Amino acid sequence: MIDLRSDTVTRPTQEMREVMAKAEVGDDVWGDDPTVKQLEALAAEQTGMEAAIFAASGTQTNLIALMCHCQRGDEYLVGQTAHTYKYEGGGAAVLGSIQPQPINNEADGSISLENILASIKPDDIHFAKSRLLCLENTTGGKILPLDYIEAATNLASDHGLLNHLDGARVYNAAVKLGIDVKEIVKYFDSVSICLSKGLGAPVGSVLCGSKDLIEEAHRWRKMLGGGMRQAGIIAAAGIYVLENNVQRLEEDHENAAMLGQELTNIPQLEVDLEYLHTNMVFLKSSEGDFTALSKHLEQKNILIDARYTARLVCHLDISREDIQTTIAAIKEFYA
Numbered sequence: 001m002i003d004l005r006s007d008t009v010t011r012p013t014q015e016m017r018e019v020m021a022k023a024e025v026g027d028d029v030w031g032d033d034p035t036v037k038q039l040e041a042l043a044a045e046q047t048g049m050e051a052a053i054f055a056a057s058g059t060q061t062n063l064i065a066l067m068c069h070c071q072r073g074d075e076y077l078v079g080q081t082a083h084t085y086k087y088e089g090g091g092a093a094v095l096g097s098i099q100p101q102p103i104n105n106e107a108d109g110s111i112s113l114e115n116i117l118a119s120i121k122p123d124d125i126h127f128a129k130s131r132l133l134c135l136e137n138t139t140g141g142k143i144l145p146l147d148y149i150e151a152a153t154n155l156a157s158d159h160g161l162l163n164h165l166d167g168a169r170v171y172n173a174a175v176k177l178g179i180d181v182k183e184i185v186k187y188f189d190s191v192s193i194c195l196s197k198g199l200g201a202p203v204g205s206v207l208c209g210s211k212d213l214i215e216e217a218h219r220w221r222k223m224l225g226g227g228m229r230q231a232g233i234i235a236a237a238g239i240y241v242l243e244n245n246v247q248r249l250e251e252d253h254e255n256a257a258m259l260g261q262e263l264t265n266i267p268q269l270e271v272d273l274e275y276l277h278t279n280m281v282f283l284k285s286s287e288g289d290f291t292a293l294s295k296h297l298e299q300k301n302i303l304i305d306a307r308y309t310a311r312l313v314c315h316l317d318i319s320r321e322d323i324q325t326t327i328a329a330i331k332e333f334y335a
């Protein structure tokens with residue numbers, strides 16, 4: 001099976017499974033799991049933050065961060081298409097009593113400084129308290145420019161807001177830019193990172209931030225039902241991927257670039273090459289939706305995400321050969 005639906009579909013390798021099987025464990029709710037602690041220390045070190053906390057998913061680490069930064073009746077500024085707003089079941093509002101202030105995303109994935117400024121509320125009893133700016137990087141595979149991040153987070157700070165980064169795929173951005181991930185994360189008060197996307201761990205995310213923030217995060221994680229016991233079994237895979245699978249994200253970016261480039265030769269397809277920064281290829285078709293293409297590919301054991309637009313995502317389990325097979329199958333369909 002060539003599964004291009006998402007980079008969440010990777011399976012743990014034999015080596016990773018061995019590391020997991022041998023992991024030293026304890027009850028992490030009691031603070032006794034040495035492997036979880038090791039992962040948290042490694043994540044904090046790599047991101048240049050004081051501390052980190054391991055959790056079950058990126059949805060959970062984002063929600064924990066929002067609940068740490070915002071009180072009941074506060075609001076966070078966030079992109080309309082951002083994961084924390086659109087794809088997390090409204091958790092901030094439902095579970096955190098935090099009001100989202102969604103703002104249109106520009107074509108490059110950013111939220112304009114003008115719109116950020118216009119959305120920050122003055123201190124007035126009519127308004128929710130603007131408390132936090134939440135950015136996402138990468139977003140739809142796009143990398144936010146560093147100078148934009150600096151300007152947006154400075155603008156927020158100047159108005160008394162905190163900054164959170166949904167960095168589910170922030171390592172993709174760092175590797176593509178050829179910089180240390182610290183250079184992206186340093187503008188934020190907290191960052192959530194998925195270990196289970198392109199990095200290839202089976203489960204888990206980390207939230208990194210100040211010592212105080214992470215201490216409070218422990219309380220919210222427990223309340224959300226996210227206190228896990230011998231979690232070192234899965235944390236071991238997290239350590240493994242942070243140590244071994246970061247630089248190889250390059251291969252995914254190269255595969256995606258090649259896939260996107262080749263598909264531009266098909267007249268019925270429109271490929272967004274300008275924003276093909278990392279591991280995701282988005283397609284538009286003059287023939288409308290992608291149901292027929294998706295069915296055709298499925299018969300050839302190739303899966304794509306055709307729910308909204310067509311999205312093809314490169315990852316650890318997709319080889320150069322798989323890309324060539326996919327290109328041939330798509331060309332055949334349109335021929």
Ligand SMILES: *Cc1c(COP(=O)(O)O)cnc(C)c1O
Binds near residue numbers: 059166168169196
């Ligand atoms: C996947 C993802 C998340 C959440 O991750 P889960 O582990 O699936 O809950 C958050 N933000 C972005 C941008 C993501 O792609």
